[in-house]
Amino acid sequence: xxxxxxxxxxxxxxxxxxxxxxxxxxxxxxxxxxxxxxxxxxxxxxxxxxxxxxxxxxxxxxxxxxxxxxxxxxxxxxxxxxxxxxxxxxxxxxxxxxxxxxxxxxxxxxxxxxxxxxxxxxxxxxxxxxxxxxxxxxxxxxxxxxxxxxxxxxxxxxxxxxxxxxxxxxxxxxxxxxxxxxxxxxxxxxxxxxxxxxxxxxxxxxxxxxxxxxxxxxxxxxxxxxxxxxxxxxxxxxxxxxxx
Numbered sequence: 730x731x732x733x734x735x736x737x738x739x740x741x742x743x744x745x746x747x748x749x750x751x752x753x754x755x756x757x758x759x760x761x762x763x764x765x766x767x768x769x770x771x772x773x774x775x776x777x778x779x780x781x782x783x784x785x786x787x788x789x790x791x792x793x794x795x796x797x798x799x800x801x802x803x804x805x806x807x808x809x810x811x812x813x814x815x816x817x818x819x820x821x822x823x824x825x826x827x828x829x830x831x832x833x834x835x836x837x838x839x840x841x842x843x844x845x846x847x848x849x850x851x852x853x854x855x856x857x858x859x860x861x862x863x864x865x866x867x868x869x870x871x872x873x874x875x876x877x878x879x880x881x882x883x884x885x886x887x888x889x890x891x892x893x894x895x896x897x898x899x900x901x902x903x904x905x906x907x908x909x910x911x912x913x914x915x916x917x918x919x920x921x922x923x924x925x926x927x928x929x930x931x932x933x934x935x936x937x938x939x940x941x942x943x944x945x946x947x948x949x950x951x952x953x954x955x956x957x958x959x960x961x962x963x964x965x966x967x968x969x970x971x972x973x
Contacts, residue, residue, distance in 0.1 A: 736901040754960035759953035762887040763857035784867040786818035801872035804919025824849025860888035891937035
């Protein structure tokens with residue numbers, strides 16, 4: 730068995746189970762943004778995004794323990810209390826199952842609920858449409874406490890959206906983000922990071938473009954191909970040595 734590794738967590742687990750480290754090689758993910766995103770079809774969502782002075786949002790497939798969206802909501806509320814004029818958007822779980830979303834909505838103070846929108850998870854093409862629409866005035870937040878990689882925040886960054894990541898080695902994609910785009914994984918840590926980005930003189934759109942260039946230098950199909958060919962050559966040498 731040979732392994733193409735996306736995550737240090739994967740390596741640590743496999744080695745602990747007895748896999749020879751020589752049979753594991755790290756590759757950068759082949760993540761690329763949509764070049765021609767389709768329009769955002771949901772009119773209510775489109776208006777919510779377009780009318781926001783600052784949109785802080787996240788999108789996950791499942792609203793589970795690992796995604797830690799409670800931190801996302803609490804950090805946004807704290808930033809709003811500090812005077813940041815933001816709207817909060819949360820997308821996650823099946824569109825037909827609103828139980829978890831309603832429970833999260835209940836965490837928002839009643840006087841702030843008009844500034845909070847929760848919707849079901851978006852298709853890949855509609856998520857990229859959201860990234861395109863939110864790029865001028867949006868901050869995407871990954872609040873996960875555990876991710877073997879973290880594709881969605883990478884897609885957001887590669888789409889030019891200003892993106893924040895928790896500063897933890899339990900979220901692998903964090904290593905692709907500069908320090909200015911990481912936050913201590915706490916309510917105050919997230920609130921301060923949002924406030925800092927909003928108050929910056931360059932604006933979130935410019936920060937998003939700078940981030941896109943930084944992440945794209947590491948995460949691309951070309952780098953994935955290069956890493957995979959290098960891994961193939963390495964595995965071939967290991968296999969020949971094993972046969973001797």
